[in-house]
Amino acid sequence: MNDQLNKPSSSTGMSRIDGRLKVTGAARYSGEFTPAGMVYGVLVGSTITKGTIKSIDTKAAERAPGVLKVITHLNAPKIAGYQVEPGKPEPAKGTYKLFYNNKVLFNGQPIAVVVADSFERALFAASLVKAQYNTDPHHTSMQDNTGAFAPGGDGTTKRGTVDAWKTAPFKLEQEYIIPSEVHSAMELHAIIAKWDAEDKLTVWTKTQGVQDTRDGIVSIFKLPKENVQVNSKFVGGAFGSALQVWPHEVAAILSAKVVKRPVKLLLGRADMFTSVGYRPYTWQKIGIGATADGKLVGITHEAVGQTSTYEDFNEEPIGVSRSTYACPNVNTIYKINPLDIGSPTWMRGPGEATGAFALESALDELSYALNIDPIKLRLINYAETDPESGKPFSSKYLNEAYKLGADGIGWDDRKQKPASVSKNGWMVGYGMGGGMFGAYRDKAAAKAIMMADGTLIIQTAVSDIGPGTGTAMVTIASDVMGIPADKIRFDMGDSSLPLAPSQGGSSTTATVGSAVYQACTDLKENFQKLIGNGGTDKPDYAAVLKQHNLPKLEITVDSSGGPERDKYAMYSWSVHFVRVLVHPTTGVVKVDKVVCVADSGHIVSPKTARSQIVGGAIGGIGMALMEEVIIDDRYGKLVNNNFADYHVPVNADIPQIEALFVNKPDPYINPMGAKGMGEIALIGMAGAVANAVYNATGKRVRELPITPDKLVGMELELS
Numbered sequence: 160m161n162d163q164l165n166k167p168s169s170s171t172g173m174s175r176i177d178g179r180l181k182v183t184g185a186a187r188y189s190g191e192f193t194p195a196g197m198v199y200g201v202l203v204g205s206t207i208t209k210g211t212i213k214s215i216d217t218k219a220a221e222r223a224p225g226v227l228k229v230i231t232h233l234n235a236p237k238i239a240g241y242q243v244e245p246g247k248p249e250p251a252k253g254t255y256k257l258f259y260n261n262k263v264l265f266n267g268q269p270i271a272v273v274v275a276d277s278f279e280r281a282l283f284a285a286s287l288v289k290a291q292y293n294t295d296p297h298h299t300s301m302q303d304n305t306g307a308f309a310p311g312g313d314g315t316t317k318r319g320t321v322d323a324w325k326t327a328p329f330k331l332e333q334e335y336i337i338p339s340e341v342h343s344a345m346e347l348h349a350i351i352a353k354w355d356a357e358d359k360l361t362v363w364t365k366t367q368g369v370q371d372t373r374d375g376i377v378s379i380f381k382l383p384k385e386n387v388q389v390n391s392k393f394v395g396g397a398f399g400s401a402l403q404v405w406p407h408e409v410a411a412i413l414s415a416k417v418v419k420r421p422v423k424l425l426l427g428r429a430d431m432f433t434s435v436g437y438r439p440y441t442w443q444k445i446g447i448g449a450t451a452d453g454k455l456v457g458i459t460h461e462a463v464g465q466t467s468t469y470e471d472f473n474e475e476p477i478g479v480s481r482s483t484y485a486c487p488n489v490n491t492i493y494k495i496n497p498l499d500i501g502s503p504t505w506m507r508g509p510g511e512a513t514g515a516f517a518l519e520s521a522l523d524e525l526s527y528a529l530n531i532d533p534i535k536l537r538l539i540n541y542a543e544t545d546p547e548s549g550k551p552f553s554s555k556y557l558n559e560a561y562k563l564g565a566d567g568i569g570w571d572d573r574k575q576k577p578a579s580v581s582k583n584g585w586m587v588g589y590g591m592g593g594g595m596f597g598a599y600r601d602k603a604a605a606k607a608i609m610m611a612d613g614t615l616i617i618q619t620a621v622s623d624i625g626p627g628t629g630t631a632m633v634t635i636a637s638d639v640m641g642i643p644a645d646k647i648r649f650d651m652g653d654s655s656l657p658l659a660p661s662q663g664g665s666s667t668t669a670t671v672g673s674a675v676y677q678a679c680t681d682l683k684e685n686f687q688k689l690i691g692n693g694g695t696d697k698p699d700y701a702a703v704l705k706q707h708n709l710p711k712l713e714i715t716v717d718s719s720g721g722p723e724r725d726k727y728a729m730y731s732w733s734v735h736f737v738r739v740l741v742h743p744t745t746g747v748v749k750v751d752k753v754v755c756v757a758d759s760g761h762i763v764s765p766k767t768a769r770s771q772i773v774g775g776a777i778g779g780i781g782m783a784l785m786e787e788v789i790i791d792d793r794y795g796k797l798v799n800n801n802f803a804d805y806h807v808p809v810n811a812d813i814p815q816i817e818a819l820f821v822n823k824p825d826p827y828i829n830p831m832g833a834k835g836m837g838e839i840a841l842i843g844m845a846g847a848v849a850n851a852v853y854n855a856t857g858k859r860v861r862e863l864p865i866t867p868d869k870l871v872g873m874e875l876e877l878s
């Protein structure tokens with residue numbers, strides 16, 4: 160453990176190393192490169208939801224000005240990775256295969272790509288492609304396809320007695336629904352594909368992992384791994400939408416091959432709703448029971464999430480009920496419902512965010528039934544060891560987080576009796592909700608190079624989707640090496656650099672940070688060996704290099720967790736506190752104050768950590784109050800695929816958000832003692848808002864989002 164790193168963080172911390180590049184527009188995102196000879200691809204989507212393409216007329220598009228090629232399933236070159244061995248059956252499920260056959264599996268599915276010499280010409284020509292279909296009946300709503308439920312992964316489990324909650328003196332059973340939500344990152348997905356030779360490819364693409372995207376492309380196109388170069392230097396948000404190779408990327412790579420020119424393909428905002436996944440609509444039911452003094456007797460948590468017909472997506476939202484609180488009897492049932500829609504994917508807090516809305520709502524409902532303060536109820540059922548594995552936690556200071564948050568929001572002002580406080584004509588309520596997420600550490604490598612002028616270069620293939628990875632890595636390197644941040648350069652977003660996993664699952668700082676820490680520690684040691692006796696804690700690296708006549712000194716290290724993961728259960732925790740104002744006539748909910756507390760080990764980079772928590776909290780407020788994908792089930796078509804009709808929070812919706820950190824290092828997870836916080840920033844927030852709305856109004860909304868129509872018509876009596 161490095162003492163330097165485990166001192167309490169300063170309240171401010173380093174500003175983003177790439178902040179100036181980003182705000183001045185100097186940072187170049189994946190759609191912002193122009194290799195010589197580049198042309199433009201635009202996708203054509205199916206206008207039906209299920210069926211087959213009878214015929215497709217591309218003639219008018221091909222004759223349109225500037226058009227180089229129109230590719231459909233009829234003329235697309237065979238994609239090696241899609242092909243099934245002769246004699247073998249087609250796999251029943253798998254990722255979507257672009258232009259593979261004439262089947263239409265969801266509305267807006269790409270049926271053609273038009274390549275032209277300008278974006279505008281490609282877009283116009285795409286409008287001229289006309290298909291005739293044989294249409295089959297479709298199912299796009301959970302409610303009309305209940306006969307097709309399939310088991311969801313390993314989500315059906317039991318610990319202790321099944322349905323034990325039913326035997327408890329205090330109990331309730333309720334259903335909770337979350338609609339589909341989309342990631343809605345500011346940056347649109349974009350790719351530029353350029354073939355450098357017959358089997359050699361360079362792409363610039365929006366991805367959370369340049370090496371995972373490289374490996375995905377290698378497996379789809381069957382190319383030598385060393386021949387595929389993926390670049391993604393800046394990513395303008397992703398939230399899980401850039402963790403796989405999507406059809407539009409395959410389309411760009413394929414068309415670049417056909418037209419023998421680099422091809423840029425940029426998704427529009429409407430495509431972002433249908434082409435890069437979403438958080439699946441999920442129905443849940445929780446039965447929960449406790450003794451009169453608040454001890455949990457049992458929880459039964461059932462969930463059904465939507466998926467596509469061609470791919471099983473399991474995010475197991477029921478997991479939170481197994482691990483969050485000490486409870487002897489927990490059983491879960493998880494199913495998926497295949498619908499004629501594109502596949503869902505991971506979205507910030509995947510599984511846990513959905514599950515925690517139900518669990519944290521149910522616990523709040525129980526607290527009123529028992530007349531026990533919601534924080535007290537959670538403390539009565541505080542898990543001192545992991546209820547699922549029985550292992551000790553590597554670290555857990557959630558009880559301190561409760562206290563920090565309660566003090567921050569002014570929990571003492573809350574009245575247990577709902578709908579009992581009003582101010583200036585608004586009803587006032589307080590709510591809280593907790594989150595947890597596994598604290599992971601994967602394998603990673605990093606190269607550290609000390610240059611003759613004393614500049615340190617750190618290299619690793621990680622992507623940064625926005626949390627400020629470079630800033631955190633430079634902070635770690637600066638602390639270990641004892642040199643200022645402005646003498647450090649951090650290279651990333653390039654698949655040829657040392658191993659790094661995708662930025663996902665809140666694991667980057669713990670994973671890549673450990674590799675950077677180790678590389679810097681080893682490099683410094685090598686300097687100290689050169690210096691011999693009399694070495695100091697802060698060597699003058701440039702002077703040592705000069706003295707030994709060395710142009711530079713470099714080292715590459717591999718890093719991974721050790722056996723500690725077998726001994727300890729590793730999680731990050733959060734708790735969110737919310738004060739809301741609800742207008743009794745209009746049902747409008749204003750979030751008035753938010754305090755979020757994270758227990759995620761040592762805080763490496765306080766300023767970017769704060770941003771991370773604030774961003775997640777805002778995402779959670781959107782989930783609670785606004786976000787909802789609406790499909791017109793008659794046509795299977797998404798109707799609110801734009802930011803006018805799909806609402807996300809804007810500045811006017813968000814109060815000052817306070818982000819607090821317990822900031823105590825985890826002694827086992829990695830040398831920094833740092834755990835992830837990307838997911839826990841959002842997990843639990845929707846429940847906290849719903850619980851605050853109940854406290855304000857006495858009205859329990861169990862179906863998100865909590866829009867005014869669900870609150871108007873209340874017989875609210877202001878005291």
Ligand code: MOS
Binds near residue numbers: 663
């Ligand atoms: Mo995420 S859903 O870990 O990008």
